[in-house]
Amino acid sequence: MSRIDPTSLRQAFGSYMTGVTVVTALSGQGEPVGFTANSFTSVSLDPPLLLVCPGKFLSSYPAFIAARRFAISILAEGQDDISTVFASSRGDRFAQVAHRHDPWGVPLIEDALCHFSCKTSSVHEAGDHSILIGEVEDYALRAGNGLGYVGGRYFSLGLEREALQTTHTRLICGAVIEIAGQVLLESTPTGWRPPQITCSGRGQSRTVLTTHLETLGMSVQLGPVYSAFDERDRHSAYILGSADAAPPTDRFSCFAPDALPTLKYSTQPIADMMTRYAREAQTRDFTFYLGDAVSGDQHNLMERT
Ligand SMILES: Cc1cc2nc3c(=O)[nH]c(=O)nc-3n(C[C@H](O)[C@H](O)[C@H](O)COP(=O)(O)O)c2cc1C
Known part of the structure; x- marks a missing residue:
């Protein structure tokens, strides 16, 4: 019997950063089939070969194994919703997603990279x-950034770069840190806020933030950016993180997600962010907000269970 625990092995495999693709084909009855895959790999230039690994658990597995042709669409940043449709939707996946057909009639995802x-x-x-x-x-490539995936979460290098770089004179870089299911906040004279630091905005913000948290006596694992917004002369970016213990100072307290909407915060955008966090923590379907203090776009940061 294998000594390897499948859950932790899955976590170990999931630490490998990949892109996200949708693999499509036509079944023997001519019906389109498709699933989300990050097991795509380029194999050979001459002859031009690639591979993908369909699981035997897929409802479309027999169709893919029997198909004489298939197509791969590499998803672009912002197409995380399409990945979710092709990973979990029960109904007609193609009815929910814009697509066209290649010269052999196999569906291709519209606006893929x-x-x-x-x-x-x-x-x-x-x-x-x-x-x-x-x-x-046949293949076609357009300019743009791909959708990334690591540790069960989507990320986008383009959006992360945008979130952490700014022409504003001040970049506030903070972390929404979970400790045993509670969220760590720092008390300030104007209200609560996540631990944060002012950076130069020239690309070292994650390192500066990690060092700041270390000087507070915390070892924090930082994940994707959760929220980035502009306010007057400053740009703020908050990154999701987790830690084992709170700093040994009474300036910091941990709160259950349910309590977050009831607190007084140092600024309104932070209050909005923490209220959103409390709501999203119920299903753990976190989204990434990029905009100004009042309005912006949200992108999925799905947590795979
Ligand atoms: C980011 C991501 C990558 C995935 N990669 C693969 C993969 O490489 N192979 C696979 O069989 N399933 C993969 N899955 C899971 C399938 O997409 C999912 O099980 C499938 O869509 C279920 O289809 P079904 O309901 O038709 O069985 C992945 C899911 C996600 C979210």
Whole structure:
């Protein structure tokens, strides 16, 4: 019997940063099938080969194994909703997502960063998945940033860069830190706020924030950016994080997510952010907010269970 615990192995595999693709094909009945995959890998330039690993648990597995052709759409930043549809939606996934067809009638996701149309070259059995190798017969690439995935969460290098860089004179970089299911806040004369520091905005903000938290006596694992917004002369960015223990100072307290909307905060955008955090903590479907203090866009930061 294997000594390897599948849950922790899955976590270890998930630490590898990948892009996100949607793999599509036509079933024997000519119905479109598709699933979200991050197991995509380029294999060979000559001949042009790529691979993806469909799981035997997929409802579309028999269709993919039998298909003579398939296509890969590499998702662009902002297409996290499409990834979610092709990872979990029960109904007609294609009815929910804009798509067109390649010259062989296989669906391609509209506005994806890149499309590959492939002829199935070989299928290899590999445990609870198979390795599907395709020979690229057509492809198209557009400029832009891809959607990223690590540790069960989406990220976007483009959006992260935008969130953490600014032409404003002041960048406030803070962390919304969970400790045993509670959120760490710092008391200030004007109200509560997440621990934060002022940085130069020239790219070292994560390091500066980590060092600041270390000087408070905390070892924090930082995740994706949770919220970034401009207010007058300053740009604020708050990153999700987790830690084992609160700093040994009575300036800091931990609050259950339910209590967050009832507190007085140092600024209104922080109050809005913490109220959103309390709401999203109920389902742990966190979103990333990028905008100004009043309005902006939200992007999924799905937590995979
Ligand atoms: C980011 C991400 C990557 C995934 N990668 C794969 C993969 O490489 N292979 C796979 O079989 N399933 C993968 N999945 C899971 C499938 O997308 C999911 O189980 C599938 O859509 C379920 O389809 P079904 O309801 O038709 O069975 C991934 C899910 C996500 C969110």
